[in-house]
Amino acid sequence: MKLLLTSAGITNPSLDTALINLLGKPIAEANALCIPTAGYGHPQTNPSHAWRFISGQEPRNPMCELGWKSLGVLELTALPSIGEERWVPWVQETDVLLVNGGDALYLAHWMRESGLAKLLPSLHETVWVGLSAGSMVMTPRIGEDFVGWKAPTGDDCTLGLVDFSIFPHLDHPALPENTLAHAERWASSMPVPCYAIDDQTAIQVTGGVTEVISEGHWKLLKT
Incomplete structure (x- = not known):
């Protein structure tokens, strides 16, 4: 799987170029599935946030409004009730998964419960574009500062598909x-390398290579 782990979506030309390069074709020729699930677990979100993400009404966090050839919704909480024989082909046939922000632990829980987490290692050519929690879910841990929804395991562990953790929305005015x-204090308690990234920055991971792409500011806090 090819990862583009953003703080706030595709917010500048450099991130747009990175996405196109990962896809290997123009956005207008690519099929996408969006995953709104993380938003339902965060105490500061409500159903309108999911609608704005899905409908492409989030100009500050461009994801679904980028001009995809086709766009569908993959709601992870629904997948266990319909069976893998139906939804797995949907995921295997898509070019990109667009993953909304919200609560990273809630998202990780439903990725495991639905079976999506188990499927990811087989999706070699699929692009994963994460937004905030949609990026943090790929890390080993999020840190206690970011725990909102309480996981059944009682810890802050996410999926660990990358070997670093992310502090998003660095210096966001809101x-x-x-x-x-604050990011440096957070990183001091983490057992892995940590990046602090602002909303003009993403971390690209492909072929085992990690690269920061930015028109803003970021810092590797811990190596």
Whole structure:
């Protein structure tokens, strides 16, 4: 799987170019499935957030509105009730999964419960574009600072498909606590390398190579 782990979606030309390069074709020729699930687990979101994501009404966080050839919704909480024989082909046939923000632990839980987490290693050519929690879910841990929804396991562990953790929305004007100093304190308690990234930044992981793509600012806090 090819990963483009963003803080806020495809917010600038550099991230747009990175996405096209990962797809290997123009966005207008690519089929996408969007995953809104993480939004339902976060205490500060409501159903309108899911609608805005799905319908492409989030201009500050461009994902579904990029001009895809086709766009469908993959709601993870529904998948256990319909059987893998139906939904697995949908995922295997799509070019890209667009994964909304919200609560990373809730998203990780439903990725495991639905079977999507188990399927991911076989999706060699599929692109995963994460937004905030949709990116953090790929890391080993999110840290106690980001725990909202309580996982049945009682810990802060996510999927661990990459070997680093992410502090998103660095210096966001609506999130005054998201300072570099706060990010550095967060990183000090983490057992893995940590990146702090702002909303103009993404971390690309493909073929075992990690690359930061940015028109903003970011910092590798811990190696």
